Every structure is written in structure tokens, then in C-alpha cells.
Amino acid sequence: MTYTDVFPNELDFHRRAGAALIDVREPDEYVQGHVPGALNLPLSELQGRETEVPGGAVLICASGNRSSQAAAYLAGLGHQHLKNLMGGTFGWMREGRDLATGDQP
Template sequence: MKSITVQQLRERQGVPLIDVREPDEYALGHVPGAVNLPMSTLGERLHELPDAAFDVICQAGGRSARVVQALEARGHDATNVDGGTGEWIALGFPVER
């Protein structure tokens, strides 16, 4: 499974970011530009995923790792963000609400 750090995420350009946390978590603060597709509803929303490579983030990296493994098995080019939104915020990077 491919993964990147939050520092690497901050440097990336043009790669879509999917936030798989629940809507209430997402509303409390998310990485700028992240699109919310909650893990709980992802099965019925697979058609909303990008066709090209994309990154997947959650709060700490556990849920997104499980999602990336499942999506890779379906042929998607997904990369997990280790440390998740929690680490992004802890490092003082900007968030959207």
C-alpha cells in the first residue's frame, strides 16, 4: 500500500484528496481542498472517486489505510496519508471549516 506523510501531502500539487471521516468530523476542520466521502457511505459512492490517482485521509490514518487497501483491490490508484488530519493540524498547517 502506498502512503505519504502530511508533510509530503502539503507539497503535492494537483492530486485530489478524499477525506473519509464522517461529515461532523470533516466540518470541524479539514485539509484545504479535501472532498468528504465518508467511509460509511463510500460503497455506494464509488462513482464519485477520481479516475486518476488520488490521496485518502482520515483523522489518524487507520480508516484511510483500510479504504486504500479496499480501493487498490478494485483497481484504484489510491495513496494513504499517514498521520491524517490530526497530524496535519498538530503541525500547524491550515484547515478549512
């Protein structure tokens, strides 16, 4: 099982197609700024909470490193159609896009 890397400019397409956005950074990082609509599920808590990540989710972190680790882990468990946001929230901001702040909606 594998996952697919997606670029920040492709994220809106996946979001419109119904993909869940999962930010795997720690809560203190998440509240400082995250991709709008992303839910926080820290990589450090992922083991034991794998069922909270639906198939087709886009995993996000600051740069794409932790989210690729999460995607590989979940894909190894059989999760399908996962995506990793290349460049993470930094890449999102480099595209000129805003971040949301605060806790989960």
C-alpha cells in the same frame, strides 16, 4: 493492488501534482475541521460511490486508520496510485498547518 502512505509534509507536492484529496470521515467530523481542499466522502458511504474517487487520490481521516481501510478497499477494486495520509488531520495539525471548517466548497 496496493496504495502508498504519504507524510503530511508531502501532501502539498501531491496536491500540486493534481491529486484529489478525499476525507473519509463522517460529515460532522469533516465540518469541524479538514485539510483545505479535501472533499468529504465518508467511509460509511464509500461502497457504491467508488467511482467518485479518482486514481491518484490522497485519502484522509483523523489519524490514518479509516483512510488506510478506504485505500485498501479501493485498491482491491483496481483503483491505482492511491495514497493514504499518515497521521491524518492530526498529523497535518502537528505539522503546524491549519484546518478549513464548514461544508464542502
